Amino acid sequence: MDLSDLEYVEAIVDETLRLYPPLTDVYREAVETTTLGGYRISAGTTLQLSAYGIHRDGRWWDAPEEFRPERWLEDRDRPEYAYFPFSGGPRHCLGMRFATAELKLALATIARRLEFQRDTDSLSLSADLTLDPGPVELRIRKR
DSSP states (O other), rough: OOGGHHHHHHHHHHHHHHHOSSSSSEEOOOOSSSEEEEEEEEETEEEEEEHHTTOOTTTTOOOSOOGGGGGGSSSOOOOOGGGOBBOOGSSSOOOHHHHHHHHHHHHHHHHHEEEEEOOOOOOOOOOSSSEEOOOOEEEEEEE
C-alpha cells in the first residue's frame, strides 16, 4: 500500500511525536541582536526552545495532554512551529523523512498482525539526550 494512503497511521505517528518528541529541547544561537516576543535578544545568546512544552501548549492544541490522533485529520490553523519533533528550519534532523516513513511502515505492518494493550498505568518520562518513557508493559495478541 502507498504510504500517502495511510492517513490514520500518519496521524498516530504525528500525535505520538507531538506528545513524546525524541528531543525535548532545541537550542539556537542568535546571530544578531533582535527582539522576540517583546524581549531584546543579544547576538550570541543561546535560546532554548522546548518542543515538549510547545507541543502541549493549549494555545495550539485542544486537550493537549490527551492522545487524539484524530486532531491531525481536522483542518486547524496553527503556527508553523507549533509542532517540530525533529527541530526545524535549515537545521532540522537530516533523517526526519526517513524516520517518519519508517515509523509509518512499521506501525502499519505490525498493527495488521498484532493487537496491543498497554498494562502500564503511567509513563515515567525522563529527558536525557532523548526522551525516555521508562519501562512500558504491553499485552500483545495476534489478530
